[in-house]
Amino acid sequence: MSRVPNKVTLSIALKIINAMIRFAKDNEMLPGSYAVVDEGGHVIAFERRDGAPAATADIAIDKAWTAVTMKASGRILEVITRGQGWRLNVKHKGRLTIIPGAIPIIAHGRIIGGVGHSGGSAEDDLKIAQAGWAAIFREDDFESEVEERLSMARKLSKEIIKYVTDKSLRPVSVAIVDEWGEPLLLYRMDRAPFGTLELARDKAWTASAFRSFSENALVFYGEKVSTTNWNERVLPVPGGVALEYNKEFVGGIGIAGNEPEKDKEIIVEVIKKLDFQAIT
């Protein structure tokens, strides 16, 4: 007999996401973004399905963050703030997202993480997020088939994690973004520090935005790029790669966790196996 987990690991986070996707598909709900965070509110796993609006990504993540850091479901916060929760948005750089679809993961009488969904109506978001939380109480696994782009991203990230594990490298965070730099998938391996996930996302964004290795953002476009603060995501550090598939630019990938050069090497080695090309 399996027991209720007392910590959200990457594999549990993926089970939660699969359960949410399965629920959404069974009930013919719109594709959206699915986020699972740990008890500090930091992303462990995030996926955005094909066709989901890019803006839903950060809404899903911020919903999960809100549920954890406010220790309450979005539905409760909505009621206790009497529908005026949006006023609190001036706090925490606008991250507080007091809308249904934000659920704390409660197990063993405490909050061990959070689930966020964005992409449908408030009612649908709530139902999907509930389906995610309830998955940790299920023994069976939820296999969910996803659309082409997300399934490619999943394959790529699985290969990266496998490579890192096989070579006994330090655990990493993986970020895969689309051609507009918006996240499709964010995974943080167990024991990878939570800061690595934001680094990975920034590297992926930088690679995608400049269609080159992330460190080249400085080389090609001048040293001031990193210091002008025009965009807080610019991170000209090795470990971000812009990807081509069938000679077409498809997005970027970033990883963080090891020395930057090592991160870059991991990506370059792995994408070869899957017929992606790096844009140099």
Next chain:
Amino acid sequence: MEEYDVTIIGAGIAGTSIARELSKYKINAIVIDKNNDIALEMTSTNMALVCQGGDSLTFRPGTLHAELNIKSIPLWPKLTEELGVPFKRIGGLGLIRNKSDYMKFLKMYTRAFRSSLRRDAPYYISENEFKPLQFLDRKSLKDLEPYISSKVLGALYDPNLSVTDPIKLAKALAENARANGIEFLLGNEIKSIEKNKDYFIVNTSKNSIKTKFVINATGINVDKIAEMVKARDFTYVPVKGILTDFDEETTELFSHQAFYLPRLGDPHVRAVVPIISGGLRVGIYLDFVMRTDKSLPSQGLRHNLNVIGDIIPGYPFRKHIKRTFFGIMPLTNAETGWHDFIVDIPNYVPRWINVVLGPAGVSSAPMLGKKVVDLLMMSGVHLEPKPNFNPSTKRGVGNE
């Protein structure tokens, strides 16, 4: 392959009360259960309360939870009389320890008045079917319950609250349904269900059945069965409740159901019920668990001893423990605590009804059957009343 109009999956209190209601009509229906007998799961492990008079009036108005429970109140005496099932009005006491408790009970009292006791209320119950609630001071409470703790300052008294034996009731419902023409197929676990345009094929471990309608009343496994045909549009979390029964010698200590309001940060139920077969039932220690979890943590008994010691201090309850046991029930909206029943047809799967009850499920049984019959009629089933329906005859169900 056998063909039926309606297949009810699950022979607990939900499945049997639906079957009994359907047996009043000319319809070809069958009840399937994986166990070899009736009511072996959730129905047998609960507080055994029914007709939760004042309790149900305080459920949030507008929910199915409130509707089914309140509308069931007037139906209980007749139903149990027809079936010859024990039913006893014991009355309930909401215990007041301080002003905050009093204010909360006052709020509930007002809510009950608005939802059911006023003549224009949405679930109006007439006065001869429902005795009014009243607040008791310390002295009148002592007259009712001489051994009650001196910490209790008063109570909200509900004379309507009753107890029954849910297992006997489910069996009687099933036996009456069978006598009136509903078939039972026990010891058949559902393996798969195929969805076709006009019918379902239900494959069990031993049989295959073709059916036009399916009523999924499988208790804690409703979600798994519903997923077989993509009919799960709800979510619940399994919650385990640990209860303790004390032996018959404790019967004379307490004659009413009594409970404390939950405290902030303490989700466990603190209640005592004199059960109909004698002795006190105390609980409930709650925990979210895997549905197959069979463990019985010691915190459960410790909590239950604390509860009874709080309500009736100074009695050696530890020496009178009969058994400690658990039940697992589905809790919807568990993250907010706003539990509600689900008795509905999913958006994309017609001819299918999901039934999720959970806490206060037994209490809602009489109305549940009627609600499902309504849903079937809305889905276009032609239900013609049977002229020779006999509300009291019985015919045995259950595998040898």
